Amino acid sequence: MADETRHVAMFGRALGTLGCPAYRPPALVRHLGRAVLPQLRGASLFAAALLIEEVYDRFQREAMGDERVQPLVRQVSRLHVMEESRHIRFAHSELLDARRGRSGAVLEFHRQLTAWCAMLAMTTYTNAPIYRAVGLDPRRAAREAREARANPHFRRTMRWAGERLVAFLTDAGMITALQRPLWRRSLLLG
Structure with missing residues (x-):
């Protein structure tokens, strides 16, 4: 927890230094997140942590080696x-331990919850206020977000x-096959 708290502070200071505002998730995602987050335990808790950490990890590995990216970033x-x-390795191990000995129904609950987290996260x-901040017409911002999600390059990038x-x-x-439709909607699975 101390590491994660330090990371939040580091990101906050970087955003402040760069003059970037913080953008909250869309209201629907925040509302659904309040309902889903308290349900996360065991396998789904570690899977949800990995969902955020591993996806960001891929993007950050690219950013840290790209000379075109701003040096502070x-x-x-x-x-x-x-x-x-280190956190990713820990979460992998804990997820595998957490799912051992769970009944089929309990494990299915964790699978479904994880798939919903993937789709929401x-x-x-694509967040319309960010598009507005870079000068796009506010009325088109929502359409731009939908267009971005439909863009084949964006979809390939998310799968990657x-x-x-x-x-x-x-x-x-x-x-499993039952969760694949939600994972496809998350764009992490083709």
Whole structure:
């Protein structure tokens, strides 16, 4: 928890230094998140943590080595990647332990909850207020977000960002045929 608290402070200071406002997830995602988050325990808790950490990890690994990225963003990405690798290994191990000995119904609950988390979390990669902030017409911003999600390059990028996570969760039995439609909606699975 101390590491994660430090990371939040690091990201907050970086945003402040860069003059970037913080953007909250859309209201629907926040509302549904309040209902879903208290349900996360055991396998779904660790899977949801991996969902965020592994997807961001892929993007940050690219950013930290790209000379075109602003130097402060590259350094923050580098620090976060180094520290998160330990957290990711821990969450992998804990998820596997948490699912051992669980009944089929309990495990299915965790699988479904994880799939819903994936779908909700990945919708925040397109956020209309961000488009408005960079000068797009506010009335078109929502349409721009839908267009971005439909863009084949964006969809390939999201699958690339999630490929390690999806492979691990599939191998761990956390993604089965029943969850695949929700995972496809998250764009992490083709």
